[in-house]
Amino acid sequence: MKHVVRRFHASNRILASNNVTQSGNFERTQATNHARQERKPSSFIDLKCVNAVSGAGGNGAIHFFKGLVNPIGPPCGGNGGRGGDVYVVASKEVTSLGGLLNRYRAVNGGGGDRQNKHGRDAPSMEIVVPVGTLVRQVDSLQEIALAKQMAMMPKEPEDAVPEQNAAPQTEDEVNPEIEEVLTEEELEEIEAATLAEQAKKRELKKERQLEFIQQHFIFRKDYVPHADRIKLLRSRIPPRLPPQPTVHLDLSRDGERHLIVRGGRGGFGNPHFSSNEIKGPGIASRGEMGSSIWLELELKTIADVGLVGLPNAGKSTFLSKVTNATPKIASYPFTTLNPYVGTIEYSDNHTITIADIPGLVAGAHLNVGLGHEFLRHVERSTVLVYIIDLGALDCASDFRVLRNELERYQTGLTLKPSLVVANKADLGPVAKENLAALQKEVAACAVADGKELVVIPVSARDEKNVGVALSHLRRLVAQTKKNE
Ligand SMILES: Nc1nc2c(ncn2[C@@H]2O[C@H](COP(=O)(O)OP(=O)(O)OP(=O)(O)O)[C@@H](O)[C@H]2O)c(=O)[nH]1
Ligand SMILES: [Mg+2]
Numbered sequence: 001m002k003h004v005v006r007r008f009h010a011s012n013r014i015l016a017s018n019n020v021t022q023s024g025n026f027e028r029t030q031a032t033n034h035a036r037q038e039r040k041p042s043s044f045i046d047l048k049c050v051n052a053v054s055g056a057g058g059n060g061a062i063h064f065f066k067g068l069v070n071p072i073g074p075p076c077g078g079n080g081g082r083g084g085d086v087y088v089v090a091s092k093e094v095t096s097l098g099g100l101l102n103r104y105r106a107v108n109g110g111g112g113d114r115q116n117k118h119g120r121d122a123p124s125m126e127i128v129v130p131v132g133t134l135v136r137q138v139d140s141l142q143e144i145a146l147a148k149q150m151a152m153m154p155k156e157p158e159d160a161v162p163e164q165n166a167a168p169q170t171e172d173e174v175n176p177e178i179e180e181v182l183t184e185e186e187l188e189e190i191e192a193a194t195l196a197e198q199a200k201k202r203e204l205k206k207e208r209q210l211e212f213i214q215q216h217f218i219f220r221k222d223y224v225p226h227a228d229r230i231k232l233l234r235s236r237i238p239p240r241l242p243p244q245p246t247v248h249l250d251l252s253r254d255g256e257r258h259l260i261v262r263g264g265r266g267g268f269g270n271p272h273f274s275s276n277e278i279k280g281p282g283i284a285s286r287g288e289m290g291s292s293i294w295l296e297l298e299l300k301t302i303a304d305v306g307l308v309g310l311p312n313a314g315k316s317t318f319l320s321k322v323t324n325a326t327p328k329i330a331s332y333p334f335t336t337l338n339p340y341v342g343t344i345e346y347s348d349n350h351t352i353t354i355a356d357i358p359g360l361v362a363g364a365h366l367n368v369g370l371g372h373e374f375l376r377h378v379e380r381s382t383v384l385v386y387i388i389d390l391g392a393l394d395c396a397s398d399f400r401v402l403r404n405e406l407e408r409y410q411t412g413l414t415l416k417p418s419l420v421v422a423n424k425a426d427l428g429p430v431a432k433e434n435l436a437a438l439q440k441e442v443a444a445c446a447v448a449d450g451k452e453l454v455v456i457p458v459s460a461r462d463e464k465n466v467g468v469a470l471s472h473l474r475r476l477v478a479q480t481k482k483n484e
Helices: 030-038 141-152 176-181 184-216 227-236 315-322 373-377 395-409 429-449 466-483
Strands: 004-006 047-053 086-091 103-105 125-130 133-138 217-219 248-251 257-261 283-285 292-299 305-309 340-345 351-356 383-389 418-423 453-457
Touching: 047 257, 086 248, 103 125, 125 133, 125 292, 184 217, 184 227, 257 292, 292 373, 305 315, 305 395, 315 340, 315 351, 315 418, 315 466, 351 466, 373 395, 383 395, 383 466, 395 429, 418 429, 418 466, 429 453, 453 466
Parallel strands: 047 103, 086 125, 305 351, 305 383, 383 418, 418 453
Antiparallel strands: 004 340, 047 292, 086 257, 133 248, 133 292, 217 283, 340 351
């Protein structure tokens, strides 16, 4: 049998300090400490938040051809280039989110130049993620904090009566009592003050308008546009593009590529603004700003088969015998700390991918052991394989524990087409006795679910009966895919 393997990087999965102990459960004691000491920190990460920022467009330029006759010739400022887009790409060459940066910032577009030279368009930037990554747009941390703050702010009582604003008095409606009291000079002073106030307001409005215009346009040195030009320029501001839809992607194919944030458009050089009225425009437009969004990336392995079992049941041994994956195998629990994916290659070159994940224990949903977060890696498997240790004290109870944890992770997960591999069948009479008890329990579950559930005794270590399990797996995967 030929084997091809896709392997996740070694893990630095955080061994969350978890001292929860329940009777009958594994405690994360010496065994896990052992595993922790033996493993060097590495980069397996299956959940990550990244910030994607597109590049700003380049500014348009203000230039004029200079001739011998005419020192200020026709306008020749080039347009600005486009800012870089940010894409997300799925690649089977990448197996973890561990290598991703926290921020992806695309380059800004180049500015325009003299002699109608346009700025260069910036290259796009790619966030390369493993196949099986889910990409969701989320609020930035600041936005989440702000929303929380707003929610905590006391609301205005509904029955509060709004303050009655007295209608402004016009000149003719001056309170007669005041008129009686104020002298003519005093009234003139008030009038002058009001006029000054109004002039100040007008000035302020003009300043604001200019500021707004300057956000979109660049002017030749010392040029301050008049009110009519400001009005004209306002009408020349390019309309905004429709907002991009919220990002929500499931990257399941190798090479899949999606636009995440669009780069800003480049600004126009001054020739764009020449017209019959304006022959030598000292104006160019600025490039559009880039956009920034936050993405939550979650890796959920897509394999045909997902192996689930208690620690030490022999999942990694099984994987190592049916593929050429080389997971660590040892006689202490929690040897496997991050998912592995291997490929079973049948003699007719048919292939099936199979994912081994860290062991589950009772209470994994409460973060006992390594927790049940790793189940995201079998969630999307076509078929589940329960690996049960026939040397354990109570195999039937082990099977119940596994099913319970699967259901707690995701309701209905146990209804997936499944196979029970009763491992360590080489252990003699104990194994035989346990196998009978397990078969009884599995049969009861199969009846309750109305599903076919077969138990295949194997010895992964001695490679006994493994071929039967593989044939059964192939049939189950094919059948399920056909029905989908
Ligand atoms: N007797 C016997 N021992 C086995 C068999 N399969 C695995 N083992 C032993 O069981 C122990 C655990 O095997 P692993 O494959 O590391 O178990 P695991 O389920 O991957 O364990 P975790 O990664 O800790 O969850 C090792 O000492 C293996 O040699 C088998 O078929 N028979
Ligand atoms: Mg293992």
